[in-house]
Amino acid sequence: MIREHPLFQLALARMREFYREPEAVFWVFGFPIVLAFALGLAFRNTGPGKLQVGVAAGPGDSALVAVLDSSPRLIATVLDSATARTRLRTGRIALLVVPGDPLVYRYDTTRTESGLARLQVDEVVQRARGRKDVAAVRDDRVVAPGSRYIDFLIPGLLGMNLLGSGIWGVGFSVVQARQKKLLKRYMATPMKRSDYLLSFILSRLVFLIVEIGFLVGFGWLMFGVAVRGSLATLGGVAILGAFAFAGLGLLVASRARTIEGVSGLMNLVMLPMWILSGTFFSYSRFPDAMIPFVKALPLTALNDALRAVMIDGAALATLGAPLAIVIAWGAVSFVIALRIFRWR
Amino acid sequence: MASGECFGLLGPNGAGKTTTIEILEGLTPQDSGDVEILGTPWHEGAAGRALRERLGIQLQETQLADKLTVEETLAVFRSFYREAHTVNEVLALVELEEKRRARVATLSGGQKQRLAVACALVSKPELLFLDEPTTGLDPHSRRQLWEIIRSFRAAGGTVLLTTHYMEEAERLCNRVAIMDHGKVIALGTPRELIASLGAEHVVEFALIDGTPDDVTDALRGLGGVTAVRPGAGVLSLTVTELHRTLPALLTLLQRRDLELSSLTTHHATLDDVFVALTGRQLRDT
Numbered sequence: 001m002i003r004e005h006p007l008f009q010l011a012l013a014r015m016r017e018f019y020r021e022p023e024a025v026f027w028v029f030g031f032p033i034v035l036a037f038a039l040g041l042a043f044r045n046t047g048p049g050k051l052q053v054g055v056a057a058g059p060g061d062s063a064l065v066a067v068l069d070s071s072p073r074l075i076a077t078v079l080d081s082a083t084a085r086t087r088l089r090t091g092r093i094a095l096l097v098v099p100g101d102p103l104v105y106r107y108d109t110t111r112t113e114s115g116l117a118r119l120q121v122d123e124v125v126q127r128a129r130g131r132k133d134v135a136a137v138r139d140d141r142v143v144a145p146g147s148r149y150i151d152f153l154i155p156g157l158l159g160m161n162l163l164g165s166g167i168w169g170v171g172f173s174v175v176q177a178r179q180k181k182l183l184k185r186y187m188a189t190p191m192k193r194s195d196y197l198l199s200f201i202l203s204r205l206v207f208l209i210v211e212i213g214f215l216v217g218f219g220w221l222m223f224g225v226a227v228r229g230s231l232a233t234l235g236g237v238a239i240l241g242a243f244a245f246a247g248l249g250l251l252v253a254s255r256a257r258t259i260e261g262v263s264g265l266m267n268l269v270m271l272p273m274w275i276l277s278g279t280f281f282s283y284s285r286f287p288d289a290m291i292p293f294v295k296a297l298p299l300t301a302l303n304d305a306l307r308a309v310m311i312d313g314a315a316l317a318t319l320g321a322p323l324a325i326v327i328a329w330g331a332v333s334f335v336i337a338l339r340i341f342r343w344r
Numbered sequence: 345m346a347s348g349e350c351f352g353l354l355g356p357n358g359a360g361k362t363t364t365i366e367i368l369e370g371l372t373p374q375d376s377g378d379v380e381i382l383g384t385p386w387h388e389g390a391a392g393r394a395l396r397e398r399l400g401i402q403l404q405e406t407q408l409a410d411k412l413t414v415e416e417t418l419a420v421f422r423s424f425y426r427e428a429h430t431v432n433e434v435l436a437l438v439e440l441e442e443k444r445r446a447r448v449a450t451l452s453g454g455q456k457q458r459l460a461v462a463c464a465l466v467s468k469p470e471l472l473f474l475d476e477p478t479t480g481l482d483p484h485s486r487r488q489l490w491e492i493i494r495s496f497r498a499a500g501g502t503v504l505l506t507t508h509y510m511e512e513a514e515r516l517c518n519r520v521a522i523m524d525h526g527k528v529i530a531l532g533t534p535r536e537l538i539a540s541l542g543a544e545h546v547v548e549f550a551l552i553d554g555t556p557d558d559v560t561d562a563l564r565g566l567g568g569v570t571a572v573r574p575g576a577g578v579l580s581l582t583v584t585e586l587h588r589t590l591p592a593l594l595t596l597l598q599r600r601d602l603e604l605s606s607l608t609t610h611h612a613t614l615d616d617v618f619v620a621l622t623g624r625q626l627r628d629t
Contacts, residue, residue: 009423013412020411020447180407188369188401189424189467190393344371 006191010199014173015206028165029211032157033218036150039280040223043149051117054079054093064099064125071124074117097121154219155306156279161211162238163273163299166245167252167266169207170200174253175262184344193343197334201246208242209235216310228313236316237309240323241302244330248298250337257342273299301325345519347470350493350503352517354510354614356624360526361506362404365475368504369401382471397425400469402460404476404506410449414440414459417448421463429466438462438492454485461492472496474505478512490516510614522618529621537617543570543582546616547590549607550578551597559600566592573619580619582612 002008018024053068053076055061061078068076079087079096087093088106094117095107103125107114127133177183186196212235219225227234252269256262276283276290277299286294294300301322308314308322316323345351353361366372367379370386379385381399386392408417415431422428435441438458443451451459457477464472474493478486493503493516507513513520514534522530522537530537538544555574563572563581568589571582583589586609597604619625 004423006420006423009420013409013416013420016416017409017411177409181403181405182407182409184371185401185403185406185408185463186424188371188396188399188403189421190396190426191424192393 007195007199007202010191010196011202011206014199014203017173018169018203018207024168027168028161028207029214032161032215036154036157036215036218037222039153040150043153050075051095051113051120052077052093053117053121054084054087054096056081056084056096056098058099060099064097067128068097068121068124070128071120073120074124095121148223150219150223151225151311152282152307153280154215154223154225155310156303158212158215158238159241159277159299159303159306160274160279161215162208162241162302163245163270165207165211166204166242167249167270169204170246170249171253171262171266172259173200174250175256175259178253178256178342178344179258187343193341197250197338197341200250201243204242204246205239208238212238225310227310229309229315233314233316234306234309237302237305237319237323240326240330241298241306244298244302244326244333247330247332247334247337250341251333254337254341273297276300278303296325298326298329345502345504347502348497348500349519350497350505350517352513352520353504353506353523354508354513354520354618355506355523356508356618359508359523361508361523362475363526364523365473365504365506366403369399369473370395371403397427397467398470400464400467400472402464402472402474402477404479406460408448408456408459408463411447413445413447414451415444417459418462418466422466425467427468429468434462434466437465437495439488452485454481454488457481457485457489458492461489465492465496469501471502471504474503476506476508478507478509486512510618514614520614522614522621524618524622530617534614537614538612541570541582541612541616541620543568543584544612545583545586545609546612547581547583547586547593547607547609548575548578549593550605552603552605555579556600556602559602562596562600563593566596568592571620573623575625578606582616582620 050072051074053074055064055068055076055078057078057080065076065078068074076097077093079093084093084096088096088108091111091113094111094113095105098104098106105118105121107118109115174183177186216225216227216234220227248269252265253262256265276286276294277297278294279299283291283294283300295304305314305319305322305326308319353364355361363372367374368381370379370381370392381395384391384395386395412420415435418431418434422431422434429437431444432441435444438461440455440458440462443455448456448459461474461477464474472493477493478489481489490512493505497503503516505516517534519531519533520537521528530540532540554577560572560574560579563569563579566581566589568583568585569581570584573580573582581589581593590609615625
């Protein structure tokens with residue numbers, strides 16, 4: 001009977017231990033939803049926001065404020081020099097205009113917002129002094145689903161979630177079993193080692209379905225994030241990702257004797273990927289020299305594949321390159337983990 | 345070890361009992377020598393697993409998964425064996441039926457220990473290894489575990505157990521090996537080992553003003569005294585005939601004008617054997 005099979009029983013025990021731990025359930029299921037909700041709200045497409053600019057107190061300041069305020073994108077305030085310095089430093093104003101001849105724009109050139117403010121302020125000022133636009137232009141805002149930040153974000157969060165639950169889910173329970181000598185106790189039975197390791201992969205598979213359902217369902221209901229490709233393809237990509245990260249989790253946990261020890265290792269593995277792998281913003285922002293390295297990370301490859309399916313509706317056959325990277329990471333980690341695993 | 349016997353490894357903490365039993369269980373490789381369990385040495389892989397089918401093992405330090413219930417834990421363990429007790433059968437063996445749906449975290453120390461033994465018994469073992477099964481338990485839980493071990497033996501099972509309670513060994517084991525610093529220092533039935541002291545009773549006493557050196561010699565001269573051991577403030581005499589030695593002892597002390605602060609007597613136990621062999625108290629270590 002299947003119920004009596006050790007693999008089934010071990011996987012069942014894994015799942016029970018997981019869902020009876022409310023904190024773990026929150027971090028795996030609740031946290032990504034909270035993140036998606038918060039970021040979806042913060043970066044919703046409501047048109048460009050207004051930029052705060054300061055005008056240094058002095059002759060002509062109020063005339064300048066009136067000119068700047070005439071722009072729908074600027075809010076100008078007169079500030080004394082001490083206040084202006086503080087606000088500029090803390091980013092509460094994007095730019096400070098010092099009236100006079102010439103006008104002085106004081107701002108931090110590395111801040112995108114300040115650069116925008118510089119363009120906007122200069123345009124309003126020049127027009128007020130009589131500059132004429134020579135070309136006729138019209139704005140056309142794009143708000144269609146598929147090109148918004150939330151459309152970019154949901155697949156990334158799905159990838160990050162698969163990474164986190166794979167590494168935490170597998171890593172912590174292996175090391176806990178080792179620390180509590182439960183692993184040693186299992187070694188004193190005829191249990192097959194492969195059954196033990198496979199039980200993690202099996203239980204990950206079950207949770208994976210719930211994880212995808214939660215996040216994709218939430219994105220669709222709350223923000224109308226659609227899956228352009230087939231759900232089967234999305235599921236297939238996610239399964240490969242989950243296997244790869246379960247393998248990585250086993251590798252991370254293969255030697256560590258204490259929870260503290262493995263926590264450090266997990267952060268070491270996950271932190272770079274959270275930052276580099278294009279979860280919250282496109283990795284194309286990194287210098288060109290770094291891109292090949294970034295693309296070789298399993299989370300980058302998985303995120304690329306998930307986005308291709310969800311946003312571009314790509315078929316499985318076209319995803320060979322990123323999926324090969326995901327599978328390679330999983331297979332290599334699993335084989336090494338098996339070899340160096342500390343069973344006692 | 346003979347089939348059907350209960351063999352005890354006795355000794356203080358750090359004597360090497362756990363190392364010995366884990367070598368026998370095939371969990372720790374031996375530095376030298378040969379190990380044979382049920383007539384076969386340990387092998388990796390399928391042969392080792394076949395041997396494990398016939399063993400039941402309880403480890404000293406294992407903490408079972410807190411979040412699982414008693415019956416879930418047993419279901420996991422029984423799935424590892426081709427032939428095993430049902431969960432109900434093994435719950436009855438250790439009398440944990442009413443706790444079947446309780447999480448492991450909520451069990452008392454004695455119940456946890458009975459569950460650990462249940463995980464060992466679930467395989468219908470021929471040979472049961474128990475590593476300090478009653479350490480840290482209250483007297484009632486200890487007696488419950490003794491009953492479980494007795495009924496396992498009554499059904500024909502063989503038991504190897506370690507303990508640092510000499511009393512437990514005397515009650516349960518038909519043969520014991522006393523260990524100290526990794527070596528067996530005595531081997532035999534509890535009765536034989538106690539008999540090796542050459543006396544049945546132990547008298548322990550302490551004097552208010554300490555013990556003058558020459559008293560020890562005088563004590564050796566008393567009738568029926570086979571050994572005198574000065575301890576930490578306490579003198580211990582091994583005697584054959586308590587009813588003769590005790591009045592003589594009191595007379596001697598009165599004559600020397602020495603006043604007693606305490607005096608106790610008991611039947612000789614394995615504890616006294618350990619003291620006689622090592623010069624140390626079991627409990628001190």
